[in-house]
Amino acid sequence: MQRKQIILNPRRRVSPARVANSIRPDAPVFPEVGRMTIANQPDQKNQPARNVTELIEEIELLTAEIQELYCSDAIPWCIGYSGGKDSTATLQLVWNAIASLPIEKRTKTIYVITTDTLVENPVVSAWVRKSLEQMKVAAKEQKIPIDPRLLPPSVKDTFWVSIIGKGYPAPRHRFRWCTERLKIAPSNRFVRDVVRTEGEVILVLGTRKAESTRRAASMKKHRVGVLQDRLSSDSIAPSSLLYNSSSLPNALIYSPIQDWRTDEVWLYLMQWQNPWGYSNKDLFTMYRGATADNECPLVVDTSTPSCGDSRFGCWVCTMVSKDKSMEAMIQNDEEKEWMQPLLNIRNDLDVQDDRDKRDFRRIWGEVQLFERNHNGELSVEPIPGPYTKYWREHWLRRVLEAQTQVRRTAPENMRDITLITTEELSEIRRIWLEEKHEFDDSLPRIYAEVTGESFIDIRPGADYSLLGSDEWNVLEEICDGDAMHLELMAKLLDTERQFRKMARRVGIYDALEKCFKSSSRSQNEAIKNAHFKRDLKDAVVKGDVDKVKQLTLGDVADEENEKPMSWGSIKFNKKD
Secondary structure, three states, rough: OOOOOOOOOOOOOOOOOHHHHOOOOOOOOHHHHHHHOOOOOOHHHHHOOOOOOHHHHHHHHHHHHHHHEEEEEOOOOEOOOOHHHHHHHHHHHHHHHHHHHHHHHOOEEEEEEEEEEEEEEEHHHHHHHHHHHHHHHHHHHOOEEEEEEEOOHHHHHHHHHHHHOOOOOEOOOEEHHHHHHHHHHHHHHHHHHHHHHHHEEEEEEEOHHHHHHHHHHHHHHHHHEEEEOEEOEEOOOOOEEEEEEEOOOOEEEEEOOOOOOHHEEEEEHEEOOOOOOHHHHHHHHHHOOOOOOOEOOOOOOOOOOOHHHHHHOOOOOOOOOHHHHHHHHHOOOOOHHHHHHHHHHHHOOOOOHHHHEEEOOOOOOOOOEEEEEEOEEEEEEEEEEEEEEHHHHHHHHHHHHHHHHHHHOOOOOOOOOOOOOOOHHHHHHHHHHHOOOOOOOOOHHHHHHHHHHOOOOOOOOOOOOOOOOOHHHHHHHHHHHOOOHHHHHHHHHHHHHHHHHHOOOOOHHHHHHHHHHHOOHHHHHHHHHHHHHHHHHHHHHHHHHHHHHHHHOHHHHHHHHHEOOOOOOOHHOOOO
């Protein structure tokens, strides 16, 4: 798709009257804006403040820039909208600029995309959803080609399916699995679909250089000058307007407010009327009282921080030490005390040392060691794996209890709140039954105990099984408290059950062998074997022949005695 090269004329300005007309005539001046945004803001140190007149001139130039960029080609736009201050200001700028164009020039679709992690702060989530609904109505009435889209993650990737179903530990900086699955993947999937259809796309984001040095460096790194140059009256040096996306081919990023200060964002929102009929004053009220006003933006790659001490983020977020925003909401507003069960779950998830809740093996069933520095002492220990069966069932019960409670105590407009969806529950049940071989099928029982209702699984044939809770109870009695023996027997029985439904049982021996490899050793034996493999590998790498002989020959007898069961040893067992 060919793109026209255009050059903005610095002398061409939008009529000051047109810009001034979008200012709310009754807009109050909020001194709190200055007090709230100036404190502890890194962008206040390096950027000179602009007065209102200069800001109006900046908005005039940005309006002309947006209009010319929009009219230059047929490439669709995607505006990232999180409901926060920066994305709202960006969308408001674009909306007002397009609304000033003649109707015949409003030909290019503008998608407003919002990622819904399904664990957003409920107050903010409700705000964003209603905002998107209002956008649809306003865009249709004003004849503006804006198409709002709410983008959830795939069911298999949701937070609770990952935590409760697969047993993933709560996200940490070294294992931040949530950002990719909940934020990046849904937005990227939509953008790629647009690129697949249209060839190219321009992402309009509310990222600002002032927000973080890392983000500023990323914006500078991906800068390209393929569309147009920004010209100013006092300089002829070109400044690129668009940036390459680091992860999305044929996607360019446009950040119109990249040079704005935080207080300028608030000044614009407070003094310029929201074009889709929503209240920026209410937005300011949501921010007020927070210790930090960084929001969770639309994330398109890992160079963008997913959150911070955020008001606009997930209520389960363990990437910060405390959810100060939700705490402030509960403490400062009696009408929001109903969110206390959510905060309790988040705080219980946020445990630095949760090894007692997790398996000693990784999720694929293998012991993996690492060097741990604890109080200056080095030790080689197993890397903790997923949450155990007990704790996965515990978190399921906690979430269902919280959902039941908040539906009783929340305000009338929040009574339909859903913390975990039926689709998620069905997928969790499938994982427990088919992947973890837990054929006691505890999810329907827990659901009924907590909610008082029967769980109706939407998955076809989900309730058909040859094994159930009765067989599991018998197996528990036989194993007499030996957790590893119970796990092995359950895996073997369920593997046989799964292959029984197949016309050809190709691969059954390999599947059974995997069961033995992961579950035939006790915890101590499995950890000891992992140390043995690690020591042997180190000896081989160092060329320590004596150590290799000691490990491989000296303990042959012991190794034979400690050799775990396998499918081959059982099938071809030599009898005396």
